Amino acid sequence: MAYLLKAICRCSRVATVHHSRHVSTISRRLVYSEEVLQAKIEGKPIVALESTIITHGMPYPKNLETAHEVEQIITEQGAIPATVAILKGQLTVGLTKVQLEYLAQSKNALKASRRDLAPIAAAGLDGATTVAGTLIAAELADIPIFVTGGLGGVHREGELTMDISADLSELGRSKTLVVCSGVKSILDIGRTLEYLETQGVCVCSYGDTDDFPAFYTPRSGYRAPYRVGNAREAARLLSSTHALQLGSGIVIAVPIPKESAMDEKIIEEAIQRALEEAKKQGIQGKEITPFILAAVAKATAGSSLDANIALIKNNAKVGAEIAVEFKKLNDVVNGAKVLKDKAGRQRSAELHTGNDVLVIGGANVDRTYRVTEDQVKLDGSTHPCKTAQCAGGVGRNIAEVLWRLQRGRTRLLTAIGDDADGQYLADNVPGLILKDSVVKGGRTPSYAAVLDSSGECQLGLGDMTLYDYITIDLVNKHMDLLVRAPLVILDGNVPQTTMVHVIEQCNKLNKPVFFEPTDIRKAIKPLNFRCHLMYTSPNISELRAMAKYVSPTINTSHTTDEVSEIIELAKVLKDIQVLIVTMGAKGVIIIKNRGNGEPDVRLYPAETVDKIINVSGAGDSFAGGYIFGLLSGLDESYCVAMGFQTAKAALLTSTTVPTELNVYRKNAKFFQLDNLISK
The missing domain is CATH 3.40.1790.10 (Indigoidine synthase domain)
Structure with a gap:
């Protein structure tokens, strides 16, 4: 059996976790009936x-x-x-x-x-x-x-x-x-x-x-x-x-x-x-x-x-x-909430959970080439393979999860070309991508992975230059959507100047921002200008990079006690209210900064999953499920359980985002959360 969070977490090595006085594992203090949980989600x-x-x-x-x-x-x-x-x-x-x-x-x-x-x-x-x-x-x-x-x-x-x-x-x-x-x-x-x-x-x-x-x-x-x-x-x-x-x-x-x-x-x-x-x-x-x-x-x-x-x-x-x-x-x-516009004047705007969530991030076409021979030789030889194509991109994946779980009510601001790949992404979830995201004459971002016969990635190739077109001006065109959104989600593919602008606008509006890092280089983008984030979901490698950027003298050497290390790293990131740190097979640690130097830390164990088909979208699906729980006003433990269940569904499908999430929602299987949390 494989652990669910091995697929969700992007770090490959997992150290032994020792018990810490700061960490409490989840206790299922409440179990809801399907009817009551559905009512909570729908308000x-x-x-x-x-x-x-x-x-x-x-x-x-x-x-x-x-x-x-x-x-x-x-x-x-x-x-x-x-x-x-x-x-x-x-x-x-x-x-x-x-x-x-x-x-x-x-x-x-x-x-x-x-x-x-x-x-x-x-x-x-x-x-x-x-x-x-x-x-x-x-x-x-x-x-x-x-x-x-x-x-x-x-x-x-x-x-x-x-x-x-x-x-x-x-x-x-x-x-x-x-x-x-x-x-x-x-x-x-x-x-x-x-x-x-x-x-x-x-x-x-x-x-x-x-x-x-x-x-x-x-x-x-x-x-x-x-x-x-x-x-x-x-x-x-x-x-x-x-x-x-x-x-x-x-x-x-x-x-x-x-x-x-x-x-x-x-x-x-x-x-x-x-x-x-x-x-x-x-x-x-x-x-x-x-x-x-x-x-x-x-x-x-x-x-x-x-x-x-x-x-x-x-x-x-x-x-x-x-x-x-x-x-x-x-x-x-x-x-009706009262908000301040740029001139400092008071104006009213509709703010309710029925408004669309705004996701600003990457959308690309994912292609995989799985070699059917036992070995891959990078010597110019031609190898027989099986190819597959699906819609991808961190921001797009999260947006699609929310789109399916919320029956719409999600919009994606990104950059795609007016080419065949761009049309493919637009047609994948009609209405999800905002029309202004199409760049005339642009080449839609793409990612190609060469896998060996066992499914391990041997080579990855990405063409992501079009993301530079996710500009401040593009965001400003959709400022009304940002103002009305109950939550704004950013991924690491957004240019830094645009990212900072979005976070600053959200801070002025007292609007929560969820930042999804895509790698250790992009994880530090929102930290340059001491922006305040409500949520971010790094793995431990990205957390180390973020902490090192804020406090260059902090010790980020790998230790055998990952939990204690994560807690110490989190103390440095005082401008982030909630850290959702994925820990591979150990599960997820959620750290809430309380402003007194001692964060509130909870460890949620991972579930095991058999016969994994595809790992490429599991992490993004986890984030989408977790965010859906937040938007539904559920307890933290149930937000995590929703993330686990959505990620599990992604692992069992060939596409990055499982298309059957709407079926889970309809027949209530998705909400049997008392069976989803590790005992």
């Missing part, structure tokens, strides 16, 4: 759901039926449901129907609050997340809205027992909006509200009254500090909270529908009897809530269970409506 509204209501709140099969109905309600409102649980030790966001049925019948799923998450995960057990546990998962997954039935709170006689739910403290350190029907009636509602105030949690009633609900009943006798009348007002509140970076949560307390509400007197009498019975049996801690709820359900002949189901369904509808409205608000906010 759809998502609603998180807890799972203790399935395992500890209702009997089977009523719990499963309710779970399906709640998810369906959210879907009907235009949002995506994401039920959270720990399955076999893996914190999972979004459950399939099979997983929901498994959880609904489970007798061994543990309640998972903050203190329980790590032990359950470490032991490989099943866990149903409480409000607190689900809040943590929602934060990790960047899901801003969470729907539940009722919050935990301060238990009755809590001033003596100090029995206070972790839900409250978690709300104080989570920026999530929680839709609920207040706190459970079995709790001390007054003290719970006081505790939420202490934690800085904004509590709002929902609808036309400021009465704070008490789960089974629409009124608790207490008033909420604030009120929102509808989903749009709630979404605006959430948007304001995020803008102010408060870091604390919001509670939207939705009263149970009147037709499903219970008699306050009947409920209170049932609770008091259940509390007395719990004392007699010595039941306390996290076991008391399910005990009392079960006792109340029995005492009310099942009416409380019906009320519970009615309110969670109603909450799901409200939560989904808020999620949809919040998405609309975000689209408006991202749709």
Whole structure:
């Protein structure tokens, strides 16, 4: 078997990696369902759901039926449901129907609050997340809205027992909006509200009254500090909270529908009897809530269970409506940014993820000549061979990957001739290359590789002089495209003056730039004028060249501890925020400069691949997949996994960029990322 990153990395020698205190390997802290991951990538509204209501709140099969109905309600409102649980030790966001049925019948799923998450995960057990546990998962997954039935709170006689739910403290350190029907009636509602105030949690009633609900009943006798009348007002509140970076949560307390509400007197009498019975049996801690709820359900002949189901369904509808409205608000906010033009005047321009990514770099025709004899003799002899031709060029390859993954929304600014090769490149992905890239009378760049019978390159020949036509004037013709682009990608083939101009313009616009070096000579191009780069993806040889250029006295001799060497080299490159360093069979190291001299370093192991067909476009495909993850707003680990999967697809095809990426996207195979990351 061959390691995937051997093909991605351009350095040939790989030294032994020793463990370093700076390096942490990837832990799959979250696994998304295909539906949830697809929603994240496409920017759809998502609603998180807890799972203790399935395992500890209702009997089977009523719990499963309710779970399906709640998810369906959210879907009907235009949002995506994401039920959270720990399955076999893996914190999972979004459950399939099979997983929901498994959880609904489970007798061994543990309640998972903050203190329980790590032990359950470490032991490989099943866990149903409480409000607190689900809040943590929602934060990790960047899901801003969470729907539940009722919050935990301060238990009755809590001033003596100090029995206070972790839900409250978690709300104080989570920026999530929680839709609920207040706190459970079995709790001390007054003290719970006081505790939420202490934690800085904004509590709002929902609808036309400021009465704070008490789960089974629409009124608790207490008033909420604030009120929102509808989903749009709630979404605006959430948007304001995020803008102010408060870091604390919001509670939207939705009263149970009147037709499903219970008699306050009947409920209170049932609770008091259940509390007395719990004392007699010595039941306390996290076991008391399910005990009392079960006792109340029995005492009310099942009416409380019906009320519970009615309110969670109603909450799901409200939560989904808020999620949809919040998405609309975000689209408006991202749709108009204020930018400064050259004269310093203010003007507005559309900036949103739907705009085209701009790639500025090389495009050429790749030709390979694979000699079928055992030896290649460079003596003028003619050798029989097999020839192949495909579209190539680092910038073009990355652009094509993004074009296929994003269903377009990518443009390439390059230099090609008006000859047959230029037409071949233009026809390869129609609409990708900007028309101004065609140079009249120009000779399209080309690369030829002579391979021996085993596929090893013995001689490479390149005609790349036309890249000098990627000028500042050419870039300025497309400045509107650059301004609107969410990201600009440069490869090392761009002339240095043009490269510096592009980076300077992007720096003024606070726009991220991704620089892909093509060799050690070109890796230093953006460093001449201390330009600020957001991302660059060198191999270790290119990293050494970059560090040596910035700090000539730095030691760049090869060492047996590549990880430590990479970390020291990265410290020199302070003007680059994120370094994505390929390490051959060892994988990828991502280094983030934090400005305090100690970078954040993570090592991602490589995957193994059998029967490699072609290695020429694997590195560029990795970069394209990684960038696609960035544009989709995914966690770093999933960006790397996407890069690995795209590179793997490139290794298994004869072309530089796999044409089947659009098929992967369509049938969701591409997004089964829990199977793509090395364990």
